[in-house]
């Protein structure tokens with residue numbers, strides 16, 4: 001119960017980063033490179049072993065978001081400038097990424 005607000009976005013937008021305002025009042029600005037690098041889809045992570053198969057060196061340095069779609073009430077589907085768009089990022093994983101790589105914003 002006390003974790004619900006931490007994992008629910010109140011607002012999502014993107015400029016040079018993905019900006020997520022969480023319902024607990026925290027806002028994270030997550031840079032695109034680590035976000036793209038963390039793509040959890042079957043093309044980027046081996047489903048059986050859980051091993052990452054995406055080579056970060058193949059990510060274009062100017063990678064940016066084209067679109068972000070809500071999936072149910074638990075995830076975002078991110079569409080990237082490199083044409084990749086199969087990754088479902090759960091709010092839980094985005095919150096974790098935000099805490100690891102994101103800047104806080106007031």
Ligand SMILES: [Zn+2]
Nearest residue numbers: 039041044087
């Ligand atoms: Zn992927």
